[in-house]
Amino acid sequence: MxxxxxxxxxxxxxxxxxxxxxxxxxxxxxxxxxxxxxxxxxxxxxxxxxxxxxxxxxxxxxxxxxxxxxxxxxxxxxxxxxxxxxxxxxxxxxxxxxxxxxxxxxxxxxxxxxxxxxxxxxxxxxxxxxxxxxxxxxxxxxxxxxxxxxxxxxxxxxxxxxxxxxxxxxxxxxxxxxxxxxxxxxxxxxxxxxxxxxxxxxxxxxxxxxxxxxxxxxxxxxxxxxxxxxxxxxxxxxxxxxxxxxxxxxxxxxxxxxxxxxxxxxxxxxxxxxxxxxxAPTNPQNLTEKIFQRHSIGLAPGKTVKAGDFISIKPHRCMTHDNSYPVATKAMNLGLTKIHDGSQIVMALDHDVQNKSESNRRKYALIEEFARKHGTFFYPAGFGIGHQVMIDEGHAWPGTLCVASDSHSPIYGGIGCLGTPVVRTDAAAIWATGSTWLQHPPVAKVTFTGLLPFGVTGKDVILSLCSLFGSDDVLNHCVEFAGSEQTMASIPIDDRLCISNMCGLFPVDETLISWYRAKATAAAVCDSPAKERFNHERVKDMAENRLVADPGASYAKEFYLNLSTLSPWVSGPNTPKIANPLKNLEAQNIKIDKAYLVSCTNSRASDIAAAARVFREAAKDGQPAKIASGVDFYLAAASLSEQRIAEEAGDWKVLLDAGAIQLPASCGPCIGLGTGLLEEGETGISASNRNYPGRMGSKDSKAYLASPEVVAASALKGRIAGPGWYQQPDGVEKVIIGEGSGDFAADQARSIESAFDKMINEVDSMIAIAENGQDETSTTAAKDEALTDILPGFPEKIEGEIVFLDNDNINTDGIYPGKYTYQDNLPKEKMAAVCMENYDTEFTKLTKPGDVLVTGFNFGCGSSREQAATAILARDIPLVIAGSLGNIFSRNGINNALVCLEMPRLVEHLRKSFKDDAERPLTRRTGWKLLWDVRRSKAVITEKDGTVWEEKVSELPPSVQEIISFKGLENWVKSKIQA
Structure with missing residues (x-):
């Protein structure tokens, strides 16, 4: 030692x-x-x-x-x-x-x-x-x-x-x-x-x-x-x-x-x-795995949840917004007459709040009526954006799992609550049964070092991360943020919420606990309706029983960022993946037409206060500063509660006096709805979270993302600019960021230890095979091998010839052309005939029923069309294996009874074996066989020359077997409702 x-x-x-x-x-x-x-x-x-x-x-x-x-x-x-x-x-x-x-x-x-x-x-x-x-x-x-x-x-x-x-x-x-x-x-x-x-x-x-x-x-x-x-x-x-x-x-x-x-x-x-x-735990888990473990149901005794596992989950809360109506329609079509647990469901109307049409009013009324009838939590239009309401009202809680039928649900990670989005079918399943399924994604860890400087915000942290890391470094990953107590204390909770809104899970630390103690005191003093959820006894229990990542927990990837080297950043135009230090854009004198302090990302009271401070400091001779001529500045609080705090502080009035245009506490321009959208040729800067082309209006406009104070300063000056609060420290020339934890000695030691452990495990595996009298291809379980229970009637083994599609990023349009997407009555035979039409017209000639489809990395990326999965099933292909899978495709696969596995080693081995083939066909019959032993969670590969080897794969637990046995999630939900 x-x-x-x-x-x-x-x-x-x-x-x-x-x-x-x-x-x-x-x-x-x-x-x-x-x-x-x-x-x-x-x-x-x-x-x-x-x-x-x-x-x-x-x-x-x-x-x-x-x-x-x-x-x-x-x-x-x-x-x-x-x-x-x-x-x-x-x-x-x-x-x-x-x-x-x-x-x-x-x-x-x-x-x-x-x-x-x-x-x-x-x-x-x-x-x-x-x-x-x-x-x-x-x-x-x-x-x-x-x-x-x-x-x-x-x-x-x-x-x-x-x-x-x-x-x-x-x-x-x-x-x-x-x-x-x-x-x-x-x-x-x-x-x-x-x-x-x-x-x-x-x-x-x-x-x-x-x-x-x-x-x-x-x-x-x-x-x-x-x-x-x-x-x-x-x-x-x-x-x-x-x-x-x-x-x-x-x-x-x-x-x-x-x-x-x-x-x-x-x-x-x-x-x-x-x-x-x-x-110390013998099987360490990271924080994400621990929270999923806490909310998993139907686990085998002694089962430790790990990344890659298929699990059934019972979330603490499930939030839906304006899409509550289509979710309700889907649930009722499945035969739902009663919500399983009304206290698990939160409905918050927040998206199309500015739409005062009769049809929208009627839809909102029906949602409210449905919520009242079934005893769910309900928050009307104008009360706030659903994600902020979940936090304001104490529904999202540290150490729990909360899901929402909205892609910004990771925001709950800012308070140590694991937030993940679900699709409408999943939301309907939770309404009906209290649970749904998922495959635990890989987990990446980002370690913060240093301290967040004055004049730098959480928005600058997340914009720099999105830009400085490779575009796909954490694709389809959960992200955990970590750092020393001093480092984490330099990131206020509102900044954590901003960071997590775009991705990530923060730990429960003293900064968060103090924030909750203040919330509990305020709820008691004000006699808030949320005092049942915000009280000191609950906060004490949370502090004393917090979940933390185990020492030695594994992560798919690790990165670090030195906060002390950050400055204000701006992303765009029209992508959050490209960002630059503010000073670089200031030098370009980029004129703006619209500015937005809106959305659940950056429109809390502290953000509004920062924007108001910009205008207070610009005031002269007792006269309030005004927004630049030709610029519209739109203002909407994340919730009514946050707006009232800003009003009491006088910050709301400062911005209105400067000429800001008030919008309701809801979504709006950030998702292309309501007043103030960007028009053709216009340039806008927003404190929201996405700036893809057309997201905030015309696809021929330009949108930038920045912190609230930079948005306010830009509105004041009529061009992208900052308030001048940040002063670059001596010796800081660039952002310090990289792979690992930032502790180089510890990273090196861990790397050596990991390599040593890998070598020992390989030796132990060889010894175990010899001692048990097994060769590596045996499908008989070793005496100490964990076995998966198999439901009656579910196949214990699936076997077929490997058909190899040697390309990465095959998207859903390549699998199932968009022109067929809305032909709802297309027969199975026709779906089978057009499968992979946009990828390879020879695909249907080369494949046959029972084949195992093996593809490259990020298979099934692109749109969320379910037919990408059902078309493959229509060709009677029961199993898809990829180097990595698009998250939505993988989920649609299980929801429609198509099993998908990730085996990057197999893909790399196939590529190595066929690298000398000059023809490199899009679809290749390999002559290799694959046998998936479901009980042992192992795949046995037999190459064309007779070489045999095996690899561990993700477990397919009985809960997911059950969904596949019912031919998909909708039939499974129907069976639960009828039972």
Whole structure:
């Protein structure tokens, strides 16, 4: 195990309690180091010491062999395993563990002189090969290789930030590794005097209760938490130490005072002793996987949800907007007479609010009537955009899964709630049954470093990410954002919502918890209807039971962005994938015709305040600043609640006085509806989230995206411009961004560890095959292999010849031409005949029933037409395999009973095998066979020359088998309604 100690203080201190300037950890100078050195000199004549000769030197972290023997038994230490001892003192504990159990121990000691003596004692005992001491703050260590155990004896009480400590502990353990702690805890609420004594004499800034210790360990991602009170043993030990030190005189007065104080607190019943044990997960999950796990139903016992799995989900909330009417129509056509759970459903009218036609009024009235009849949550037109309402009203909640029939549902990630869009059929399924299915997407991680500078916003973060990363780097991925506590604290919640509106999931941290506490207080004071959802008890439960990514969790991709190097950015024209620093566009003097502070992306009270500040600062001689001549500036709040906050602050009036045109709190120009759309030849700048051609009006207009203050400054000046708040720091020349976590040493260590693990796994696999007497092609399950249950009548194996379409990005128009899309009564035979017509006219001549279709990457991208899946089924092709699949195509496949798998290794192998064929046909009969063993979740490939190999594929669980057995989701829903 290699450890980088980082920067630590090595200055000795003669005071009883000192404070380490870097860490805030109290150094308790209880040892008479001079006496210990003299004792060591006296023992120097002995050729070899027994550890017991020097164990007594450590009056703080060594409690006798009996306590350590119990720890060994509880942990089950084995020779050769590795241990970190936090607060190791003179390493007496480490020497005992090494000598008794044969483990290798690294002690971490903050005080330099004690560390120095620890190394001397260990060396003179002849144990330096298996025990070493590091002078460092454990929370700053770089642990290059995770260890089997982390132990600590009477040290944790000195560390102020227990949550950060335990997260570091969890990240330093191997999968299944254990942490073991013996320390004090608060048995009751400590009185003021006890708290002062613990702080001033014991150097304990904060002593957790039993519940808080368990919460800290759990929130760090540790499992199997045990907490056992051992107060009687501790009280006896502490009292004996106190008596002995008083009897020995005043040579170690600080130590006497320490134990006298602790003895008194034990006697009063306020202080207790305990041991705690917890384990790192053996099968780590990232945050996205944990939330999906929490909301999955019908999982096999012990099943751990992972990216790629097909799962049935029961979301916390399902939101529909104006499309509630077609969803209701679809549900009723399926036979729905009653919504499964009205409290799960939220309907918010927000899209076409400016449309006052009789037909739209009637549609809105029917939706409201339907909602009232079925007891769902309902919010009328003008109340706010559905996504903001979900947050304002406490429906979207940290640690839960919320879905919406709208593509901006990832916004809930800004408050630690996993948001994902669903199509109307899925929404109807949730209305009818409370659940639907999905395939867990791959998860990418973006680590933020540095701090968000003044004058830079969440909008600048997401615009730069969309532009600087490759256009398809996180296509069809969930994205998790991470960073240090300090870094994340520099991103306010409203900025997180803006970032997540375009993609991503933020963690539940102290910044978010404080935001919710303020919400709960406001709800109570104002007697809000949402106070049942916003209350301090619920916030406390959320904080104490938050979900966090496990240490060692895997991600499909990892990136980092140094926030400190960001400046204001603007994207466009007409694509969010191309963005530039604001200063570059300012220099081009780009005139604008319209500006928009609208949408659920950036129209909260804080955004409106930023825009108002631009105009306040531009006011002269008491006269309000005005919007530039020839520019229309449209203003709509994300919700009525946010508008009222802006009105009370005076910000709303500032913008109206400047000439802004008020729109209702709803969607509008951002989706091409209502007043203020861009006309041919016009240029606009908006604080919304998409600027594709025609999105906000004419396809022959130009649309840019920017932050609220840049939009306001542009409206004020008549050209793309900023308010001038951002000042570029010295030395910052470009945005620092890249692959990995940004911690280069840790990334390198993880890369080496990953390569090593891969090699070990391959060797283990070969050994397992040999020991089980199997060759690699066997379809008999190994004894330790997890098997999938197969529903009666569902095939256990699907086999066919591989037909290879060697192209990437085959879109749905290539699979099923658009000219047939709205010919609803096209017979199956005709659909089969036109399948792949726009890709390869030879396709229907070369394929036959039962073939397995294998294609390149991003297969099925483009439109959401379901016929792309049903046309392939019409040709009696039961299985599609691709390097990667378009997300909507994959979903439409299952919803229509076409199974699709991703096997990038197979695609690459096929390409390598046929690379020398100069003809390179669009459709190739390969002569290869593929057998998909559904029970084992494995594919066995037999090449034309007889070479056989197999590959693990995603599990097809019984819940998805059931949908396919019913020939699709609609028939499955009908069966549930009829039941």
């Amino acid at each position: 290699s450890i980088d100690t980082g920067d630590t203080s090595t200055e000795s201190n003669d005071n009883m309690v000192s404070q380490n300037a870097d860490t805030g950890i109290g150094n308790v100078a209880l040892y008479n180091l001079g006496r210990i050195r003299r004792s060591l000199d006296a023992l120097a004549s002995k050729p070899k010491w027994d550890p017991s000769d020097t164990a007594g030197f450590d009056c703080m972290h060594y409690f006798g062999d009996g306590a350590l023997e119990k720890a060994c038994q509880r942990l089950g230490m084995q020779p050769g395993q590795t241990v970190i001892d936090i607060g190791s003192g003179f390493s007496a504990t480490g020497r005992y563990f090494h000598k008794t159990c044969g483990v290798d121990v690294t002690g971490v000691e903050l005080q330099a002189e004690i560390h120095e003596l620890a190394e001397i004692i260990t060396k003179r005992n002849g144990l330096a090969g298996g025990v070493r001491s590091v002078n460092a703050d454990f929370t700053k260590l770089t642990v290059d290789a995770p260890v089997d155990y982390i132990v600590s004896f009477l040290c944790i009480l000195h560390i102020p930030d227990r949550q950060a400590l335990f997260q570091k502990v969890a990240g330093s353990l191997k999968p299944g590794g254990q942490v073991y702690i013996e320390d004090f805890f608060a048995r009751t609420t400590l009185d003021r005097n006890a708290s002062d004594q613990l702080r001033d004499i014991v150097s304990c800034p904060y002593l957790p209760s039993r519940e808080q210790y368990i919460s800290h360990l759990t929130n760090a991602g540790l499992h199997s938490v045990q907490f056992e009170e051992t107060s009687e043993d501790w009280a006896e030990f502490v009292h004996e130490r106190a008596v002995r030190n008083r009897q020995e005189g005043t040579s170690e007065a600080p130590l006497t005072l320490f134990y006298d104080t602790v003895d008194a607190l034990f006697s009063s019943g306020q202080l207790g002793g305990s041991f705690q044990k917890a384990a």
